[in-house]
Amino acid sequence: MDWFLHPWPWYVAGPLIGLTVPALLLLSGKTFGISSSFRHVCSITFPGRSSIAYLRDNDWRKESWNLLFVVGILIGAFVAARFLSAEAIVLLPASMATPTGMIKLFLGGLLVGFGTRYADGCTSGHTITGLSNLQWSSLVATLSFFVGGLVSTAITHYQGL
Amino acid sequence: MRISSLFIGIFFGILLIKSEVASWFRIEQMFLFQEAHMYLIIGSAVAVGAASVALIKWLGLQTVDGEQPVLKVKPLQKGTIIGGVLFGLGWAITGACPGPIYAQIGSGQMLALVTLAGALVGAYLYALLKSHLPH
Numbered sequence: 001m002d003w004f005l006h007p008w009p010w011y012v013a014g015p016l017i018g019l020t021v022p023a024l025l026l027l028s029g030k031t032f033g034i035s036s037s038f039r040h041v042c043s044i045t046f047p048g049r050s051s052i053a054y055l056r057d058n059d060w061r062k063e064s065w066n067l068l069f070v071v072g073i074l075i076g077a078f079v080a081a082r083f084l085s086a087e088a089i090v091l092l093p094a095s096m097a098t099p100t101g102m103i104k105l106f107l108g109g110l111l112v113g114f115g116t117r118y119a120d121g122c123t124s125g126h127t128i129t130g131l132s133n134l135q136w137s138s139l140v141a142t143l144s145f146f147v148g149g150l151v152s153t154a155i156t157h158y159q160g161l
Numbered sequence: 162m163r164i165s166s167l168f169i170g171i172f173f174g175i176l177l178i179k180s181e182v183a184s185w186f187r188i189e190q191m192f193l194f195q196e197a198h199m200y201l202i203i204g205s206a207v208a209v210g211a212a213s214v215a216l217i218k219w220l221g222l223q224t225v226d227g228e229q230p231v232l233k234v235k236p237l238q239k240g241t242i243i244g245g246v247l248f249g250l251g252w253a254i255t256g257a258c259p260g261p262i263y264a265q266i267g268s269g270q271m272l273a274l275v276t277l278a279g280a281l282v283g284a285y286l287y288a289l290l291k292s293h294l295p296h
Contacts (some may be wrong), residue, residue, distance in 0.1 A: 003176020005277065010201035011182030017202065020173050020218060027165040029224035035257040046285050052286035059288035070263050073177065073182030080178035091179060091270045092185045092256060102275050104252055104254055105246025108278020109262070110286070111251025113244040115259015115286040116259060120235050123258040126245075127203060130235060132210030137267035141245045146192075148257025153192035156254070 005086035020124075021132050032066055035116035037070045119144065119149030163225070172256045177264035185256025192253050255279075 014144020025031045040060040042049065049055045060067075080088045093100050116122040119141050121130065127145070177183045180202055188207055191199035216222075217230060226231050235241075252258050255276045262280060266272035286295075 006222065007181050008179045010180070010198055010205060013182075014202040014205030015209040016295040017173070017176050017180065018206035018230050019213065020169060020176075022213035023169050023172070023208040023229045024166070024190075025214075025217065026222060026224055027169065028163045029226050029228060030166065034263075035284075037290070038259070038280050041281055042285050042288060046288075048289075052288050053243070054291050064174035065163065068164075068166045069170040070175075072167045072172075073174035073260060073263040075167075075266040076174020076176075077183070078174075078269070079171070080175040081268035084179065088187075088240075089268050089270075091261075091265050091268060092182055092272055096185075096272050102272070105272060105275040106279040108251040108254030110283040111247050111276070111278035111279075112255060112257070112259065112262070112276070113280030113283025113285075114252075114287045115244045115248025115283070116280075117250060118240040118242065119242075119248055120238075120244070121204075122248060122260075123252075124260055126235070128210055129232065130204055131207045132214045133232045133234070134233055134263075136194035137235045137241050140237055141241045144242045144245025145249040145252065146188055147171065148246040148251075149188075149192045149253040151246075152253035153189060154177075155178065156194060156235045157189075 003084075005084060018128065018132070024069075026151055028065060030069075031125070032129045033066070033121060034070065034073075035064050035113075035122040035125060036063065038113050040064075040067055040119060115148070166226070173260065174264055174267055177261055178268055183257060183261035183264040183268070187265075188253060188256045243295070 019034050024030045039058055040063060043055040043058045089146060094104055124126065126138040126141040131142065134152045180188045182202060187199055190196045214249055257273065262276050264274055266277065
């Protein structure tokens with residue numbers, strides 16, 4: 001059981017991640033996707049939520065399962081890091097804990113929030129769910145995600161930014 | 162609302178950490194084509210997801226509520242590409258797509274709260290600008 005406390009190989013983790021799609025579909029009657037949670041939080045808390053159409057016309061109460069799912073991710077990640085890992089989990093470079101690093105995280109996060117809402121989905125809603133459903137739009141979305149990621153990585157890696 | 166969403170979320174959160182999909186370093190390795198880990202994870206997840214969806218349709222399985230499961234087809238729009246590229250830029254910078262942002266926070270990496278703040282402001286900006294953007 002020693003492997004259990006170390007990072008899991010792709011052939012264990014990948015298929016299990018794929019099972020999230022039928023699990024949510026059959027046990028909750030919902031379509032797997034995470035970035036819509038950003039919209040729901042804005043609809044609940046942000047100023048102007050009653051006048052901005054995108055936030056006002058969002059029936060977040062009907063989609064509150066999505067926020068429950070997000071709470072689940074927080075709990076699951078806590079359990080995995082605290083009880084299912086032999087070594088300390090390091091997910092971000094130490095350089096992010098500087099003012100410059102935090103500006104990067106904020107601006108990068110801004111692109112994630114803006115981009116996923118504009119594209120109507122992220123890696124879960126488009127790449128995993130949409131491709132599983134053989135949707136043309138999700139293939140285009142996934143390729144676009146990778147174009148953005150490759151450009152961004154090339155700039156920072158080869159320019160030493 | 163079914164409590165099952167919470168438990169499936171916990172299952173998914175554990176996987177994001179144990180697969181290291183929520184690791185900035187894994188994302189960089191993926192975009193530099195230095196290791197196959199992320200591609201194999203995404204590929205096998207999609208393969209299992211697609212087989213499951215096909216099986217559900219073929220067998221005509223119903224949800225726990227006795228309904229026909231519906232996967233809403235998203236239309237292909239300009240935003241799919243423009244928004245998709247913008248998200249990709251942010252994904253590589255932060256090392257996190259939306260699920261992993263929450264997973265990083267849950268694992269105790271509190272810096273990811275900054276990423277989440279950015280994502281919420283980004284979604285808010287989209288809400289404000291939506292009518293002026295090409296779709």
